Amino acid sequence: LHAFDFNKLEGDEIIVRQATESEPLETLDSQRRTLTPPMLVIADTANPIGLAGIMGGVNTEIDEDTTDIFLEAANFNAANTKATRSALGLNTEASYRFERGIRHELAPIALKRATYLISQLCGGIPAEGIIDTFSAPHQIKTIEITETRFEKILGVPVAMKDIWNIIKRLGFEKIEEDVAQVINVSPPIWRSDISIQDDIIEEYARIYGYDNLPTSSLASPIPSQGSENPQTVREHMRDRLVSAGMNETISYSITDLETINLFDSISSDQQPISIANPMDASKKYLRPTLVPNVLETLSRNRRTNQQTGLRLFEIGRVFLPLQTDEIDSMPVEKEEIVGAITGFSTATDLWLESDRLMDFFDAKGIVEHIFRGLSGVLSFTKSDGTTYETGKMADIFLNEVLIGQIGELKSDLCEFYDLSASPVVIFHLSLQAIQTVAQVQFVNYSESSRYPSSFRDLALISSKEVNSESIVSTIMKNKLVADSFPIDKYEGAEVPDGKHSLTMRIIFQSNEKTLSAKEIDRAHIQIIKSLEHQYKISERYFSNER
Template sequence: MRVPLSWLKDFVEITMTPEELAHTLTMAGMEVEMIDYIGQTWGDRVITAQIDYLEKVEGSDHLNYTKINTGSDQINVICGAPNIKQGDKVPLALPGAQLGDVTISETRKFGYVSQGMLCSPRELGMGNDHEGIYLLEPDTALGRPLSELVGDVVFDFAIKAHRGDLHSIIGIAREVAALTKQPLRLPEPTFSEQGTPVQDLVQVTVEDSELCPRYTARVVSDIEVGPSPRWMQRRLLAAGLRSINNVVDITNYVLLEYGQPLHSFDYDRVPEHHIIVRHAHEGEIMTTLDDVMRKLTPEMLLITDPTGPTAIAGVMGGAVSEVSDQTHTVLLESANFKAGSVRSTSTVLGLRTDASSHFEKNLTPELTIEGTNRAAHLLSALAGGKVHPGIVDIYPRPVQPRVLTFSIESVEWLAGMTVTQDEVVEALRSLQFGVEPAADQRTMQVTVPTFRQDIDEAADLVEEVIRMLGYDRIPSTIPSGPLPEPTIDRWFEREQELRTLLVGTGLNEVVSYPLTSRARMVNVLAHIDEASAHVLLQATIASGPQERALDAAATAVEKTDTQYDPLSLPAVTLANPLSADLEVLRVTLLSNLLELVQENSKRIRAGLRLFEIGRRYLPTGKGKLPDERRTVGLALSGPTASSWLPELSRPMDFYDLRGVVENMLDSLRIRTYRFVPTQHPTFHPGRCAQLELAYVTEDGTESYHPVGVLGEVHPLVQQRYDLPHRVYLCELDMETLFSAVPTRLAYRTISRQQELIRDLALIVDAGVAAQDIQDDIVRHGGELLRSVSLFDVYTGDPIPAGKKNLSYTLVYQAADRTLKDIEANNLQESIIRVLHEDFGATLR
């Protein structure tokens, strides 16, 4: 929340510097994230000026050539803003002016010399509005430094959700007054009431007082809709809101000042002048102020007239009763809606507004009268409005202040601070709590003001006392008593070990939300269909055995013409999601990784080497907890890093990813594994492998089980995410991975005997996997075969068509003697015979 210092000073005397005030508030629990100094760098280079002459630039569809009067000189400026005219007073940035990170200089455009720049609110740092030049008051003197007129200091607060009272200028001023021991000056709305009483002009019916505890309505007639005064526009801009017209600006101004959302209806466009607060009917629709047709559900609370909806309660008004330039009478709504109802409606509609965010903070119903009276005062003063007598006030169950019994011993018990009754009484009264001290000097009765909805018990009062007296008064003490036995979390240690390994390999860790949407998850599938989506739900991630994977992929391709609804993807769904994009728990890390690669590829030219350690949440059935699979995901994209010799840099490929995986397996002391060609709906056909780890069964036989999949992202997926480089992804199930990590390490003496090295070049069918050949060599190599490694794959002349050459290096060694050539040769020949029998392999 942005709070201009000049606005804050309307309500409390401030003698501190902005930096001192920010520190004081932060230390009292109101974190100031940033201080924005509007005009600090302008000096005498940004001044007030007037447009004396204006003409269109020939050859341009939007640029204007202007002559600007600075009061002492006339200069030429080229400007493309649509809202300026001759005679306007405007801010002028002269050459050398510093606006943010930009230094203004003299330029030439279309043959004209531009000797400065006319400034929009965004360029001045006064807001995000960049649609036109910021116009000054007509009576502004020329040549004055602009900082003297609009310079300000704006605090950007990070207010916690439970403190709804602080989401307003007055709420912050109340805290400043309490901390600095200054009186609080609240606005005193003054206006004369005249004309027909409101009760004769408006009828209000509230059908659900649980969701609408209070609804008030006023009528203000004879309004002239037009621009707001410049001072109000400046304050709204500094607080982050754009000026629209005086009626809308006044409701926004009161929202910022008091924290009470208001809504103004065009009185003449409300049929029968009857407001009905009710639930939406099944299938009911309405068009909101943003010109979007909204489908409503019976759980939503509406503001309606006898003909239909006019607003979504607490969220946004409707176009049917919108205030326009022809509006002369306003029906002013100031109501209180239940926080949970507004939150639910806002989330379901995907429509979050300033009003809904305030109502979600659990506002007090007592604020409605203060807000409507302030708005009536401003409408009378700034829009020429006539305020009609009385207020329609539907308030069946008025809120009663809570009374808590409090003892100063609670402060010492919870915080270790020793305080006196006078200190506690002063601290609480400064925050507008009612306090009646008891005669025992230890206890008191505390009346909680209705705007403090966050105070429920004595512990909350302790926090308020500590905030006012200072957290630095809490004594520093060493805990006494025996320390609890530390708990050993094996998975924490494993994740930390894996994290260290991957960082050491040159990867950067990323952390993404486990909340996502079904549509975002199925985006990682090249062909979005049921068979492909099913692959995402497998516990060990990979597609399974190669034959089954190929069948699934073939089925996926066959079904590309079948429309698949992402909503049918099984996933753990949140009952009350923050938004439609955060509605389910993820079943894969791949979508998060691709989104991160997509975002970072726009900003980073260097290669991306990312990893994430997180959980996948696989549904196990209705009413059951999900299967939370610990998972590690890897993502590589872009050029490799070769800072010492940039010309050697090359695009990363599948073997870079495989190298990272092999390094990880080696560091975890997993020695027996294999990469098996497979198909996966996320990856490029023929450029995807399944990692399988070896397990020894009880009968001593060895079998392989899948642990994950890695490969190059399918071109369709790459195109969908608009990725500039090929991306290589890997997703491994950590639970399966760590089950293969040996619990005991067996060491053997390094043989002192000489090794015998033999190369083996084989010609096999092109479809034979090199890994299968290597596995066969290992199985029949016996104890004398120390290692096997593939060093060459070749196709082409003189290799026959449909064949390929695989070359391996075999290392033989005995532990107790020096091997003779004849022993190694005999073993080599037996291996060749087996390979010929199993694969039809022949020596090259």
């Protein structure tokens, strides 16, 4: 509804039309606007006098000198109103209403009501008749409602008489006589948002009260949730990495040619995958490995924090060169897990000082930690590579399937990333390879022993060729051993060449009784004999002992 000063109109007619190209109009907010088709305008015979459904024009504004007014009531196209409002950046209460659609029947009702109020309150004298350009009769919108649909949506049967008793009070009208289970109704003219039966069901439930609807059980049992092994394994490993004190990072999947060549991540006869429209001209290739991304993040964090240790990891996709020469061939996408640690350890163990730098064995412990709860046997085999220091790298196997590598980063790469202050150890895992051989195991609980445990630290002289995993496996075969793990390694004086001293912590415990010192001594001797027989390992005696 809009009121114009009748005496300011040019000519004796009002026209609703599209604006012409670059047509000017000064609106009631004193802003001069340039209009373009298909914006709708209200115009007289000379100029536009208002933006249809949005705002009137200054040239026909009512002021203190106005004696005759022209009332216009209309319903404008919602899509056109929204497009005009968006193009001009002009938000009004009128545009908000018309954008959401209103019923055609409201226009004559609003016009008659406004005319009545002006005549009663302001002493206005209405002219005879109403000029209506919408001469075609508007078809009344009807919606069929059924008891069946009400029961399906609400979950309980509802009688049609009860439905009608509520919705008739909301202004709905029945189109036909009573029918047992199906009736057609028309929504009230002030509810243009009601268009389907489910809208009426929502109105019924709102008035009846959602809390008053009776509860009922599902018709069938809830289906069991399917387990997607790749996703389950990925999330399990992510949770284990976080529980090991690692912090997850996310980086862009783009890199440069120098970085690709630096890590020899693809063979010399292959070309890296280039991006057709790179956002950064200096990085126009898809990454074939995650290692450089993690190292860049590690370097940035090291520059801002020189004191504490850093433990970072990333899980992401890498993109390997095309496998065929076909035009529509797609790159090979694989998921990787890469972790890196450097700096001081935060461990406060009796054997580990707080200023100890993290090393290969810290990273190995993290890898072992993240595979707990997964099926399969994890093992490490000494190897060499171009990225890692000689003698400080190992291949990682799960059920004898190669799944990754772990090693200390070479010094020249540490210098390249400004990380030479302390050793950087990296573990690089193929998530795709892991998902093919491993599954998340169900947690099995067993009653813990009621009897106390006792531990001893056993210093051993062992060949460097024997790994700690084999030693632990041999120790765990003793029936009184509950757990065992290495806690220290020493190389130097009093240790023969080619050998080192390993300190193993052995925890003794029985489910049947409290172990005596003699029983633990006998188990101790049996373990030494087994290690000596299998690996030629002897117990180390210190100078102040025997």
